[in-house]
Amino acid sequence: MTPRKKPENSFLFLVPAAVFVIMAELVPVVYTIYLGFMQWDVINPPKWTGLANYIKVFSTPELLNALKNSAFWVIGTLVFAVAFPLLVAVLINRIKVRSIFKVIFFLPSTLSPTVAAIFWRRVLASQQGALVSLLQTMGVTVQPLLTNPQINTFIMIGVWTWQYFGLNLILFLVGLETVPREPVEAAMIDGANPAQVFFRIVFPLLQPIMLLVVANAFINSIRMFDIPWVMIQGGPGRASETLAISLYRESFLLFHMGLGSAIAVVISVITLLASYRYLLSLGAREKKK
């Protein structure tokens, strides 16, 4: 028997990590769930209100609008920052000059969302904006872009795409490199068209990386805060608020701690429901070990 088999104090190695996680995450999760059932303005003692906060989340016009915007963010991210880079990765994979494009598309991913938002706000500004000035010299007049509540969420999804695209592109390119050539070439010889080859052969082989990219895209977009906050504070008014911005505004600007907590729980539940397959796949690998 080596001394290694003695179990007494080996767990001490795990205690520091556990203490941090309990303090910073596990206790807060429980407390947020608890606060979700309370009405609390931080000054007066909290009052039990049952599901009133949750009813508010799904009935207040501003919060319904935030739910709608967050849905747009998720759908927009999956289309423009996942499906679109997959298409571009397939194109890049077919040509010889690759690295320059990889670097160009990856460059924005090295910036923080805050910096991306600051840059793009200047690009899109109505006065002394890069895009507006350029279009004016070509004789095109442009309506205000960021302050128009009809379109600004979609414009900001575009900014997010600009930033997030390159990371997913590179991940897809890594995935495509693992796709063996033989079945693809055999199918081409047998007369399959490129679309058939892609959907029948390449796409199934990309499954593992696809799961990672889609799950991360979902998680990052449902809790989107930085870009719409830095660009326009969820405005004009509350028009472009996402759930995360509503949470911030309700809790820390209006001091509706209970309602803010309920919004946090809603974001978590949506995230868990949407990413359970990804989490299961991580769990399945746990069993193998």
Next chain:
Amino acid sequence: MRIKYSHIPIYIVLIVLSVIWIFPLVSMLTVVVKSPDEFNTLHFWKLPHLRAIPINLAVNFSNAWIKSRLGGNFINSWIFALTAGIGSAFLASLGGYALVHLKVRAPQSWFLGIFIGNIFPFQMFLIPLYLFLNHIHLFDTRLGMAIVYVGICIPFALFVYRNYAFTLPGEVFDAARVDGASKWGAYFRIFLPMSKPAFAVIFCFQFIWTWNDLLFGLVLTERYRPVMTALSRLQGARAGVPVPELISGAIMASIPTVVILLAMQKYFVRGFTLTTGK
């Protein structure tokens, strides 16, 4: 290198996209080479005299650092990001070592109990952390911020470290223990040096995450704002910061992450795929 004719449409598509991708970056360069006055009076795409450019650049960047007081925020961000990167990687290395190479009761439960922190969005911790830090008088302190950042970074760090620990042969540690090394001795002399790659990947990931954080910096501190939070404040119309100065600050704030990511592009992708277990 010969380019196939059939690939020309692909190149055209990629070049058009590349122009769109580079457009904002180039336009920001035209901003920072102007003085605030020139920015307000010249057309956006007109450049100032070549001779004025170096001075404008120097003035804009130094104003961002001193007049907008971003210097202090940079120091805060360095402290937070280094603490979060080193702290989480170190604590995760202890945990990963124990989970894989020491006998711990119910290692699976320990791991899942810590990793579960990773499945919640950060918004789930925000309100209680604000309240707790206030309660224990660590609100608006560097220590409070650092504790939060380390805590948030640990679950993912442990996940990566544990995966890496599985790739190290257990016999090495057994042999060391037979030779009389203590658990701590084996950890410091064998495990830690052998797991440098995992340490480096985790450090870079968590450094970048903490450096780029906006939300915690917005909620949990007033005096010790990290740089992203400070920039988001300067962006507001009320701050009245000249545009070239703001953009200079944003560029400066990007240097650490740009350097790390471009230098480590290969490792970065590999680190990312560590999470899929490919």
